[in-house]
Amino acid sequence: MIVLVDCDGVLADFVGAVLGSYNDRAGTAHAPEDVTQWDIPASLGVPAAELYAEVAEGFCSRIRPYPGAREALDRMREVADVVCLTAGWDAVPTWDYERREWLVREMGFLRYDVVFASGERKSGYAGDLFFDDKYSSVVSWRAANPCGKGVLYRQPWNRTDETDDCAYSASHMASVTRVLATGRD
Numbered sequence: 754m755i756v757l758v759d760c761d762g763v764l765a766d767f768v769g770a771v772l773g774s775y776n777d778r779a780g781t782a783h784a785p786e787d788v789t790q791w792d793i794p795a796s797l798g799v800p801a802a803e804l805y806a807e808v809a810e811g812f813c814s815r816i817r818p819y820p821g822a823r824e825a826l827d828r829m830r831e832v833a834d835v836v837c838l839t840a841g842w843d844a845v846p847t848w849d850y851e852r853r854e855w856l857v858r859e860m861g862f863l864r865y866d867v868v869f870a871s872g873e874r875k876s877g878y879a880g881d882l883f884f885d886d887k888y889s890s891v892v893s894w895r896a897a898n899p900c901g902k903g904v905l906y907r908q909p910w911n912r913t914d915e916t917d918d919c920a921y922s923a924s925h926m927a928s929v930t931r932v933l934a935t936g937r938d
């Protein structure tokens with residue numbers, strides 16, 4: 754079995770890290786629950802340049818893992834080969850290097866099991882299960898991999914996205930083992 758898992762929004766609390774740095778600077782109290790659409794700056798009414806001002810060298814390394822993410826991965830590794838498909842960030846030259854190091858250090862990945870791909874390009878990678886918090890990525894992956902299960906990892910920013918009867922979803926990594934067995938959490 755091959756499991757393909759996204760990083761930001763599934764394993765890594767990217768939104769929490771961005772909001773934490775912005776709140777410290779701006780004196781605001783935005784929470785991840787306030788991010789109700791995929792476009793984070795638009796969701797908060799904050800210019801992207803201000804929101805991402807501290808997303809530079811070193812930022813990626815400081816992102817915290819979601820509780821239970823590493824444990825869920827280790828459970829999956831008992832029955833599957835787990836590969837991380839994660840987007841790079843061209844505007845931050847150190848991002849990809851720090852992301853791979855983070856995934857090795859925090860999540861126990863081997864370096865060659867970290868693949869940089871974003872959006873619909875992820876659909877070119879075959880697997881049995883696919884976890885992502887971006888609805889359009891799940892839809893495109895499922896279209897290209899009809900024998901696999903594309904699982905939308907539920908977050909506030911995809912709560913309003915429609916899912917049809919064939920879609921699978923998970924609300925936290927601890928439920929992943931149930932998703933593996935039943936397709937539902």
Ligand SMILES: [Mg+2]
Nearest residue numbers: 759761762886
């Ligand atoms: Mg993501």
